[in-house]
Amino acid sequence: MEKLGIYVQVPFCQTKCTYCNFHTGVVSAARFAPYAEAVSREIRGHRELLKAAGVDWPGRLGRSDGVPLQKKSETPGTDLIVDTVYFGGGTPSLLDPAHLQKILDAIRGSFATELAEVTLEADPETIEAEKAAAWVCAGINRVSFGLQSFADKELVAAGRMHRRADIYRAVPILRKAGISNISFDLIAGLPHQTNESWRQSLEELQALGPEHVSIYLLEIDEGSRLGSELLRGGGRYSAGAVPSEDEMAEFYETAQRELRSAGYHHYEISNWAKPGFESKHNLKYWRREAYLGFGAGAHSFSGTERWANGHDAAAYVSAVQGGRLPVEQQEKLTAESALEEELFLGLRQLDGIDVGRIEQKYGVTLAGRFDPLATNGFVRREGSVVRLAEEKLSISNEVFVELMK
Numbered sequence: 001m002e003k004l005g006i007y008v009q010v011p012f013c014q015t016k017c018t019y020c021n022f023h024t025g026v027v028s029a030a031r032f033a034p035y036a037e038a039v040s041r042e043i044r045g046h047r048e049l050l051k052a053a054g055v056d057w058p059g060r061l062g063r064s065d066g067v068p069l070q071k072k073s074e075t076p077g078t079d080l081i082v083d084t085v086y087f088g089g090g091t092p093s094l095l096d097p098a099h100l101q102k103i104l105d106a107i108r109g110s111f112a113t114e115l116a117e118v119t120l121e122a123d124p125e126t127i128e129a130e131k132a133a134a135w136v137c138a139g140i141n142r143v144s145f146g147l148q149s150f151a152d153k154e155l156v157a158a159g160r161m162h163r164r165a166d167i168y169r170a171v172p173i174l175r176k177a178g179i180s181n182i183s184f185d186l187i188a189g190l191p192h193q194t195n196e197s198w199r200q201s202l203e204e205l206q207a208l209g210p211e212h213v214s215i216y217l218l219e220i221d222e223g224s225r226l227g228s229e230l231l232r233g234g235g236r237y238s239a240g241a242v243p244s245e246d247e248m249a250e251f252y253e254t255a256q257r258e259l260r261s262a263g264y265h266h267y268e269i270s271n272w273a274k275p276g277f278e279s280k281h282n283l284k285y286w287r288r289e290a291y292l293g294f295g296a297g298a299h300s301f302s303g304t305e306r307w308a309n310g311h312d313a314a315a316y317v318s319a320v321q322g323g324r325l326p327v328e329q330q331e332k333l334t335a336e337s338a339l340e341e342e343l344f345l346g347l348r349q350l351d352g353i354d355v356g357r358i359e360q361k362y363g364v365t366l367a368g369r370f371d372p373l374a375t376n377g378f379v380r381r382e383g384s385v386v387r388l389a390e391e392k393l394s395i396s397n398e399v400f401v402e403l404m405k
């Protein structure tokens with residue numbers, strides 16, 4: 001049985017955080033039900049909708065080296081088993097639990113499932129005991145919390161809806177409801193963040209004991225209000241109080257040390273887990289395993305082809321209601337782009353990549369790419385395995401630029 005991940009995009013939020021560069025919108029709650037209905041419809045009709053949009057699924061579903069899977073049965077879905085579902089966004093916890101249940105029912109009715117991990121991204125202020133109990137009944141067993149910081153001054157400046165007290169209110173509710181796998185997100189580089197406040201956030205995080213931690217560096221690009229303000233040298237959105245790149249790298253390195261000594265395993269550049277709690281779903285992205293994305297802006301990967309639905313949620317709902325899937329990006333991977341992905345995504349994992357295996361799979365020689373990086377101390381080699389040097393993880397983007405030259 002080939003394992004398949006399902007991603008469900010919920011592109012709605014209560015407000016727009018200043019640093020956010022995602023395609024999400026603040027809409028009336030009246031739009032949630034039609035959206036959940038459209039997603040369920042897309043799931044139930046995915047074969048026909050994808051075929052009509054020019055995407056062959058699962059005919060072209062292949063292993064990551066592009067070899068098509070043998071169809072083991074003519075019965076749809078029986079050659080694949082869905083083991084992970086991830087509700088991301090946006091703020092999927094805004095949806096009524098009945099909407100989430102409906103979507104999960106559509107998944108269970110359309111695929112063979114053995115759901116080992118069902119994750120819901122949630123913001124702390126949206127957590128209520130009744131909702132949490134309903135999530136557990138629906139089959140959700142992992143909650144990924146967008147905390148970002150424990151310092152109210154940073155949360156206010158970032159335009160977040162929750163405050164530190166909401167975190168302390170929400171975590172016990174989830175534990176009591178039976179959620180035994182919680183992930184916390186922190187952002188290094190928020191306005192007003194200092195070495196002291198960062199350490200404080202890390203300490204409070206450890207005291208609450210989540211099973212998984214994600215730490216992201218603030219992204220500075222035109223896609224967010226804060227990013228574009230920083231790029232044009234303005235001071236709105238507390239842009240003047242954003243830590244320097246060196247400080248952000250230092251924050252990241254502090255987190256590496258602190259989380260290691262607290263027993264977290266650093267398994268991907270931005271991710272740490274207590275043993276056995278690595279995200280099963282997200283590992284599929286880095287390992288280039290197949291996943292299907294549903295909803296506006298959701299991305300999918302068959303092993304040989306990538307595609308995505310259009311971002312506009314209203315256009316998505318009306319297209320699906322009209323029996324059409326608004327596929328906007330579609331790319332059949334060449335051997336060259338598959339190899340680039342294999343290197344880029346593989347090296348994000350701290351276990352590194354087996355260069356010998358990749359050379360054999362793609363018929364290439366990679367020594368020329370890695371020799372200069374090893375000489376400069378960016379990567380370490382152990383036999384055929386190459387991994388990013390631990391002390392260079394905070395500048396991994398620079399390493400990737402060198403690698404792709």
Ligand code: SF4
Pocket residue numbers: 012013014015016017019020021022024089090091123146
């Ligand atoms: S809650 Fe998340 S997705 Fe929504 S605006 Fe804030 S950062 Fe963006």
